[in-house]
Amino acid sequence: MHDGSGRLIVQGLSKSFGPVNAVQDLNFTVRPGSVTGFLGPNGSGKTTTLRMLLGLVTPTAGTATINGLPFHQLPNPATVVGAVLDAQSFHPGRTARQHLRCYAAAMNVPDAQVDRALELVGLSAAAKRKAGAFSLGMRQRLALATALLGDPQVLVLDEPANGLDPEGIAWLRNFLKAFAASGRTVLMSSHFLREIEHTVDQLVIISRGRCVFDGHLDQLRAAQRSRAFVQAADPSKLVDKLQEAGYGIEYLQDGRIAVTGADSRAVADLALEAGIALYGMQDERIGLEQLFFQLTNGQYTSVQQHGAQWPAPDGQGFGGNA
Numbered sequence: 001m002h003d004g005s006g007r008l009i010v011q012g013l014s015k016s017f018g019p020v021n022a023v024q025d026l027n028f029t030v031r032p033g034s035v036t037g038f039l040g041p042n043g044s045g046k047t048t049t050l051r052m053l054l055g056l057v058t059p060t061a062g063t064a065t066i067n068g069l070p071f072h073q074l075p076n077p078a079t080v081v082g083a084v085l086d087a088q089s090f091h092p093g094r095t096a097r098q099h100l101r102c103y104a105a106a107m108n109v110p111d112a113q114v115d116r117a118l119e120l121v122g123l124s125a126a127a128k129r130k131a132g133a134f135s136l137g138m139r140q141r142l143a144l145a146t147a148l149l150g151d152p153q154v155l156v157l158d159e160p161a162n163g164l165d166p167e168g169i170a171w172l173r174n175f176l177k178a179f180a181a182s183g184r185t186v187l188m189s190s191h192f193l194r195e196i197e198h199t200v201d202q203l204v205i206i207s208r209g210r211c212v213f214d215g216h217l218d219q220l221r222a223a224q225r226s227r228a229f230v231q232a233a234d235p236s237k238l239v240d241k242l243q244e245a246g247y248g249i250e251y252l253q254d255g256r257i258a259v260t261g262a263d264s265r266a267v268a269d270l271a272l273e274a275g276i277a278l279y280g281m282q283d284e285r286i287g288l289e290q291l292f293f294q295l296t297n298g299q300y301t302s303v304q305q306h307g308a309q310w311p312a313p314d315g316q317g318f319g320g321n322a
């Protein structure tokens with residue numbers, strides 16, 4: 001019997017397709033009550049991982065469990081986990097309701113669930129329209145309705161925001177947040193941090209099949225930082241003042257000083273106070289998107305730990321090479 005925890009546990013999970021190591025020793029846990037983003041560039045192994053979780057691909061090594069059991073051992077899996085994988089296809093001549101009725105019958109779910117699912121995804125008014133004429137956004141909603149038929153405890157969605165317009169993304173965000181807030185589990189993949197930044201609270205980031213970050217979005221946000229580049233008439237005097245004020249500094253080859261944790265305004269105020277002339281200033285901001293890019297560009301390797309992990313605690317490698 002499954003443990004009813006709503007937890008997804010991935011342990012030592014690997015998958016090779018011939019010479020391609022699509023997923024390599026992945027470890028993470030997804031808990032109920034929050035929306036977990038599964039983030040990585042195209043080809044990093046997200047779909048393969050989700051397919052292993054859903055019993056559609058056999059792992060080369062390791063395990064992926066839902067409620068403590070591999071998918072195939074779940075009794076009545078449609079009531080435990082609903083999934084939307086990429087590449088959704090519908091019979092184009094069937095209406096939305098007919099499509100859902102077919103699935104409801106196959107899942108042994110009462111017909112009443114069909115109208116409930118249509119309503120949940122905001123497709124009630126389109127119930128009698130043919131799916132073949134649906135927009136991409138409507139197809140995404142119909143796919144989600146299919147996943148919701150069994151009133152599952154867990155939702156696994158592969159790139160559900162793909163192709164949605166901003167309104168569709170906002171709708172999906174509210175839906176998933178409410179779903180998670182009711183004590184259920186959501187794992188959604190994306191290759192685009194900005195797209196899910198306001199939807200997820202937990203993040204698992206993978207690069208080339210390996211985990212490079214596992215923690216709360218706030219922990220990633222905390223790693224954002226800014227630097228100011230400054231050229232001063234008297235660099236060593238400015239450096240003294242900056243160090244007194246607690247800033248980290250670095251001399252660049254071109255004679256400029258990089259000041260960590262400061263913006264150019266703070267440096268200018270300090271220089272003015274000390275009577276040091278400045279000849280040039282520039283701000284650099286390492287935002288979330290850049291962090292994601294650096295993490296998945298292979299600049300970092302990290303070791304999986306319990307709870308949050310963050311590679312390169314000294315921040316080495318952050319920032320440009322100005």
Ligand SMILES: Nc1ncnc2c1ncn2[C@@H]1O[C@H](COP(=O)(O)OP(=O)(O)O)[C@@H](O)[C@H]1O
Pocket residue numbers: 017020021022040041042043044045046047048049
């Ligand atoms: N059935 C398959 N046969 C061979 N290679 C595959 C197969 N499925 C995925 N791959 C390869 O595994 C890697 C990860 O793919 P995928 O899991 O689809 O990544 P993502 O979903 O993050 O874009 C890619 O190099 C991809 O080409």
Ligand SMILES: [Mg+2]
Pocket residue numbers: 043046047048086158
């Ligand atoms: Mg994919």
